[in-house]
Amino acid sequence: MNGTAHLTIGAATGFIVANTIQTTPSTTLLLVGLGAVSGLFPDLDIDGKLRNKITLSHKVIQSVAQLIGILMVFYSLYEGTATEKWIGFGIGLGMITLSSLIKQKHMLMITGIGVVAGGFSLQEIWLILLGIYILIASFAPHRSYTHSLLGVIFFGIIAKKFEISIGINGVFYTCMAGYISHLIADIKLLPFNKRGIKLFLPVSSKEI
DSSP: OOHHHHHHHHHHHHHHHHHHTTOOHHHHHHHHHHHHHHHHGGGGGSSSHHHHHHSOOHHHHHHHHHHHHHHHHHHHHHSSOHHHHHHHHHHHHHHHHHHTTOOHHHHHHHHHHHHHHHHHHHTOHHHHHHHHHHHHHHHSOTTSGGGSHHHHHHHHHHHHHHHHHHTOTTHHHHHHHHHHHHHHHTOTTSTTOSSOOOTTTTTOOOOO
16 A cells, blocks of 8 residues: 555544544644554655655765765865875765765664654653664564564554653554554555565564
């Protein structure tokens, strides 16, 4: 199922939760938005709508790193001692070379590190855990751990901590409903899915 469908279903779960607990219009909008985002979260393990929203383009970072590398190479040729010139030249070339290896998945890893750092700075447990989730997603194969029961449990902990932090009822249920709706929509039993999800990782890698 594509990202637009997951987003729509997730938003619908937020609307259902909001109507069930009879929230105010502003809280309803919040829950619909959270449901939509939660419905996309499992697909952080692949380039998609949500990943592209929360990360810079790797091409931007590549260009900046390459420009810095080139400037360092030229600067090292005219400044410093012979040893410093060679060191600067080597670092500049290294930056140019390594920047060509940067992929969008690496940008997600950088984002995860930034979110963890932000969580420590703000002393918010949910934000630290969210950063860890993003880091895991940056390394996990598609439809693996983010699409498993472990992923559901971990995301549930994040959602609960987030609800406690902002003090709005319905946040936990909305996030969980949105997340689980994604997994249900991706199961192999549905006729439009060629692949399923590995729900019981790491105990079993069988797709369902």
